[in-house]
Amino acid sequence: MKFNIAVLAGDGIGPEVMEQAQKVSEAVAQKFGHEITWKPALTGAAAIDAVGEPYPDSTHEVCLASDAVLFGAIGLPRFDNDPSAPVRPEQGLLKMRKKLGLFANLRPTFTFPSLLDKSPLKRERIEGTDLVFFRELTGGIYFGEKGRRDGGETAFDNCVYTRAEVQRLAKKGFELAMTRSKRLCCVDKANVLETSRLWRETVQAMEKDYPEVTVSYELVDAVAMRLVQWPNSYDVLITENLFGDILTDEASVISGSMGLMPSASMGADIALFEPIHGSYPQATGLNIANPMAMVLSAAMMFEISFNLHEEGKAIRDAVNKALAEGIVTEDLADGGKAYGTKEVGDWLAANI
Amino acid sequence: MKFNIAVLAGDGIGPEVMEQAQKVSEAVAQKFGHEITWKPALTGAAAIDAVGEPYPDSTHEVCLASDAVLFGAIGLPRFDNDPSAPVRPEQGLLKMRKKLGLFANLRPTFTFPSLLDKSPLKRERIEGTDLVFFRELTGGIYFGEKGRRDGGETAFDNCVYTRAEVQRLAKKGFELAMTRSKRLCCVDKANVLETSRLWRETVQAMEKDYPEVTVSYELVDAVAMRLVQWPNSYDVLITENLFGDILTDEASVISGSMGLMPSASMGADIALFEPIHGSYPQATGLNIANPMAMVLSAAMMFEISFNLHEEGKAIRDAVNKALAEGIVTEDLADGGKAYGTKEVGDWLAANI
Ligand SMILES: CC(C)[C@H](C(=O)O)[C@@H](O)C(=O)O
Ligand SMILES: CC(C)[C@H](C(=O)O)[C@@H](O)C(=O)O
Numbered sequence: 001m002k003f004n005i006a007v008l009a010g011d012g013i014g015p016e017v018m019e020q021a022q023k024v025s026e027a028v029a030q031k032f033g034h035e036i037t038w039k040p041a042l043t044g045a046a047a048i049d050a051v052g053e054p055y056p057d058s059t060h061e062v063c064l065a066s067d068a069v070l071f072g073a074i075g076l077p078r079f080d081n082d083p084s085a086p087v088r089p090e091q092g093l094l095k096m097r098k099k100l101g102l103f104a105n106l107r108p109t110f111t112f113p114s115l116l117d118k119s120p121l122k123r124e125r126i127e128g129t130d131l132v133f134f135r136e137l138t139g140g141i142y143f144g145e146k147g148r149r150d151g152g153e154t155a156f157d158n159c160v161y162t163r164a165e166v167q168r169l170a171k172k173g174f175e176l177a178m179t180r181s182k183r184l185c186c187v188d189k190a191n192v193l194e195t196s197r198l199w200r201e202t203v204q205a206m207e208k209d210y211p212e213v214t215v216s217y218e219l220v221d222a223v224a225m226r227l228v229q230w231p232n233s234y235d236v237l238i239t240e241n242l243f244g245d246i247l248t249d250e251a252s253v254i255s256g257s258m259g260l261m262p263s264a265s266m267g268a269d270i271a272l273f274e275p276i277h278g279s280y281p282q283a284t285g286l287n288i289a290n291p292m293a294m295v296l297s298a299a300m301m302f303e304i305s306f307n308l309h310e311e312g313k314a315i316r317d318a319v320n321k322a323l324a325e326g327i328v329t330e331d332l333a334d335g336g337k338a339y340g341t342k343e344v345g346d347w348l349a350a351n352i
Numbered sequence: 353m354k355f356n357i358a359v360l361a362g363d364g365i366g367p368e369v370m371e372q373a374q375k376v377s378e379a380v381a382q383k384f385g386h387e388i389t390w391k392p393a394l395t396g397a398a399a400i401d402a403v404g405e406p407y408p409d410s411t412h413e414v415c416l417a418s419d420a421v422l423f424g425a426i427g428l429p430r431f432d433n434d435p436s437a438p439v440r441p442e443q444g445l446l447k448m449r450k451k452l453g454l455f456a457n458l459r460p461t462f463t464f465p466s467l468l469d470k471s472p473l474k475r476e477r478i479e480g481t482d483l484v485f486f487r488e489l490t491g492g493i494y495f496g497e498k499g500r501r502d503g504g505e506t507a508f509d510n511c512v513y514t515r516a517e518v519q520r521l522a523k524k525g526f527e528l529a530m531t532r533s534k535r536l537c538c539v540d541k542a543n544v545l546e547t548s549r550l551w552r553e554t555v556q557a558m559e560k561d562y563p564e565v566t567v568s569y570e571l572v573d574a575v576a577m578r579l580v581q582w583p584n585s586y587d588v589l590i591t592e593n594l595f596g597d598i599l600t601d602e603a604s605v606i607s608g609s610m611g612l613m614p615s616a617s618m619g620a621d622i623a624l625f626e627p628i629h630g631s632y633p634q635a636t637g638l639n640i641a642n643p644m645a646m647v648l649s650a651a652m653m654f655e656i657s658f659n660l661h662e663e664g665k666a667i668r669d670a671v672n673k674a675l676a677e678g679i680v681t682e683d684l685a686d687g688g689k690a691y692g693t694k695e696v697g698d699w700l701a702a703n704i
Contacts (some may be wrong), residue, residue, distance in 0.1 A: 090543050121473055122474055141545065147546055150514070155547045157511045160508045171669075191442050193509045194508065197507065225605045227602075229605055238388070250579075350604035
């Protein structure tokens with residue numbers, strides 16, 4: 001097959017880890033007989049500096065003309081202290097999600113046997129954890145009307161959902177649950193919010209279309225607790241944008257493998273793949289960042305965007321082998337030998 | 353001193369644990385020469401059954417005429433499956449908070465040395481944790497306009513905050529920080545929400561009035577992570593209603609002592625004290641529920657509402673002694689002897 005892949009490397013360590021994901025993808029392409037054309041485009045602070053805009057139209061054009069998007073990380077410390085500055089890297093992220101229609105953010109949290117001891121949780125709490133969140137990504141309070149009144153003394157943010165928005169996200173959740181253990185948890189705050197009641201009644205109405213799936217309904221506060229207590233009791237979870245933001249970040253640290261977690265953001269036409277970690281600016285250019293989450297994001301791309309499961313598995317297998325053999329960056333070296341970002345990428349590419 | 357204390361025992365195990373808190377408070381009153389008049393009133397499912405309303409006006413009158421409110425727990429399983437039912441116990445809670453003006457919810461999370469092993473977190477993560485949340489309780493998305501349009505196909509919830517609301521909550525946080533380690537963390541989502549930007553700018557403007565307090569500003573998703581990773585790195589945290597709901601529940605389970613955590617909800621005129629656990633309906637009438645969180649809520653009442661610190665300390669000391677000597681209910685017995693709810697209450701009262 002032939003693919004065009006948009007490469008939005010972004011800021012900080014983004015470009016370094018992206019380079020490894022491209023290298024590993026090239027090895028996959030060579031082994032399985034595919035041809036990749038890489039389409040680099042600006043995003044984040046890099047784009048603000050170049051064209052004054054974190055997600056410029058030119059980048060959007062590149063994404064639209066591609067078969068998938070690989071995304072590195074965005075954000076730099078100089079933007080951190082003023083969350084209300086008019087031009088900020090994250091605004092590019094939100095704009096990109098909306099304009100590309102990436103409504104479903106898929107975030108797995110799983111454990112690697114060799115990394116269990118890195119978890120803040122006790123071993124018996126975390127062992128066997130393998131859960132997936134589907135977070136709604138283009139609606140809710142993120143995109144509702146917001147502003148000030150009373151001369152700036154009152155601020156408001158509107159949270160809005162339509163039944164159709166809930167349905168298309170929930171459908172993803174039901175379908176994923178069917179391929180796994182057929183358990184789905186709908187996370188809401190239906191005892192307080194009208195939007196949550198719409199979520200709940202919509203999902204309830206869909207149950208009949210998936211008679212094999214057992215659906216549970218849990219309140220967001222209860223899930224925030226149970227994720228810490230018994231993360232391995234969950235399988236597929238679906239939730240709205242803001243709850244998903246909070247809970248997926250919480251979930252990401254329980255495994256102890258945060259630096260390894262990939263994610264996918266899916267729309268009707270295109271999907272984007274990115275590590276869940278940030279741009280880690282302190283590490284920029286030092287060749288110490290862990291490229292595995294970015295590389296595993298490329299594995300998800302082969303599977304989800306191109307339906308190429310052997311290709312994805314080849315990448316996963318290489319990562320597992322690297323972990324088992326200690327071919328890791330300093331964050332995972334535990335006093336042992338630490339490899340560089342580039343060296344880990346080379347090793348993974350050579351082991352495809 | 354003479355006090356009137358409203359007693360809203362509520363549902364499930366509420367009445368049983370309340371009885372112990374009253375018993376222990378009576379022992380304190382006797383020892384220190386106070387006189388308590390108890391004013392029982394209906395709330396929760398009990399009130400719905402009796403008068404069709406979870407927070408009836410008669411109960412509100414009792415609260416207004418009292419010097420403090422002790423609150424047990426509300427909710428019964430028969431209400432769980434329909435979060436949109438017109439009359440629900442939680443609605444009483446929200447109505448009560450609003451009508452009594454209980455805008456500041458204080459929730460400590462601390463560890464008991466003898467219970468450290470009950471935490472899902474590894475010992476080194478949890479040791480020394482002693483943090484306090486001030487959650488805004490009468491504003492935000494809980495109380496903004498909510499409803500449907502487009503024939504029910506679209507749902508909305510409005511999140512609204514005024515500068516004055518933020519100020520009065522933040523003031524509580526600054527003042528508490530002054531009595532502790534002088535560190536305050538303002539939790540928001542200022543990179544997305546206008547209400548959060550109002551929170552942040554308001555707190556920033558207050559910093560000059562508390563020059564000794566070091567304030568940090570963290571995003572809610574980052575806090576959800578760090579609470580699991582390094583809970584002991586926090587001291588006082590302030591946040592809005594919904595974030596507080598999620599994060600305080602998350603924080604409550606990390607300590608392993610959830611069954612022991614008290615809370616206070618403070619207004620301009622009156623404060624309410626309640627355990628953070630729920631009504632635990634399965635345990636109703638079995639004399640197995642742990643009364644310590646309710647008893648420690650009474651300790652907070654003596655300290656916060658009556659400014660009687662020795663009295664509060666007498667209760668805390670008795671609880672610590674009971675824990676050290678193994679006078680505990682089955683949830684903490686760890687295979688050892690389990691005492692009944694009433695027996696633990698008797699022991700605590702006898703050890704004041
Ligand atoms: C940067 C921010 C706007 C973003 C979000 O809140 O969605 C981030 O936290 C994420 O989860 O991708
Ligand atoms: C029962 C519910 C309405 C309530 C809330 O969300 O405030 C509860 O979760 C709490 O934290 O007291």
